[in-house]
């Protein structure tokens with residue numbers, strides 16, 4: 001019988017909102033017991049003294065690029081990046097080639113993830129065929145094949161009429177709609193946030209209004225249709241105000257923010273580093289402050305990376321020509337700890353909640369909690385460990401990070417997925 005005792009750590013229970021000293025016993029991939037001083041007899045022991053023991057982290061917004069763009073990332077390399085970042089489950093966006101707009105692509109992703117066997121990969125199905133924003137996909141089919149949400153992420157649904165129908169059908173099949181909010185007529189040609197910095201740098205801008213108009217539209221449509229709307233990668237203070245108001249009025253809307261949007265501003269673009277080119281763009285200091293406030297007061301439910309790997313060749317071009325996107329899986333937890341937990345924006349429990357139970361609830365997953373009988377998906381965090389980000393150590397194929405050289409404190413040191421120790425940075429295992 002395969003047994004592992006995770007011994008002497010501080011267990012985080014994001015449901016109950018508590019941290020307590022306890023051991024966790026894993027038997028045959030499941031959590032068998034959580035308690036003090038467990039003595040299970042013959043058993044491998046992972047000593048986690050002084051560490052935090054959290055439910056496996058869930059990233060509800062990644063791009064694994066398979067099928068079709070395997071030079072950027074594959075389900076295998078993406079899964080490896082995930083476990084290195086402390087994640088045991090991800091939801092992957094459908095902008096692959098072919099687009100995940102039909103049953104067979106969804107089934108392929110699930111089968112491939114199973115073969116890789118590291119993290120749970122939950123596919124997001126496309127809202128519209130080819131994500132072209134014209135005809136709806138067969139949503140019931142997608143759901144049956146395993147899609148946990150619907151989205152045309154990477155591209156906005158330009159037509160309000162299409163979005164309205166999409167929400168009506170999504171509600172009928174019981175899937176949330178994840179909206180990439182961008183008014184394309186306003187963002188067209190833009191490569192960074194429109195403001196003082198874009199003027200100084202001479203780069204075409206994407207105004208905050210391009211996002212906010214669509215956030216407003218989709219909130220109105222969510223209220224009208226009753227469909228669960230989840231706003232992807234919120235980046236502006238105006239979007240936060242709209243969300244806060246919508247939630248206060250009881251509209252079924254949730255939202256996520258990325259580590260890069262709560263950490264960096266458009267000033268990071270100043271040296272034309274293309275790893276700062278991301279959509280939505282890095283905004284201003286006021287926006288960052290509003291995003292942190294929204295995390296603290298619950299207006300923003302989830303932290304998700306929008307992990308978007310691209311090849312060196314694609315990014316090694318002039319700023320306007322580079323593709324949008326940056327990698328996030330292997331820096332996410334360190335940024336959450338350094339930028340949010342240590343400064344007191346979020347407590348450790350609140351931070352873990354936004355990385356576990358909240359995304360699980362939105363996607364309807366039975367994940368995100370250390371419960372007896374559940375799959376043993378566990379992330380061990382060393383809140384004292386410090387490291388300078390070095391993209392050469394990434395498991396991801398993508399090296400496109402604006403955080404290279406940044407010192408982070410509070411890092412994942414081991415990841416257990418379905419009872420298997422799939423990542424171990426420095427902890428002793430006594431067999």
Ligand code: DOR
Pocket residue numbers: 063095153154155180277278279280306308309323324325326
């Ligand atoms: O920066 C981005 N990259 N934003 C998106 O919405 C899509 C993503 C990608 O697929 O590269």
Ligand code: ZN
Pocket residue numbers: 061062063093153154306308
């Ligand atoms: Zn995305």
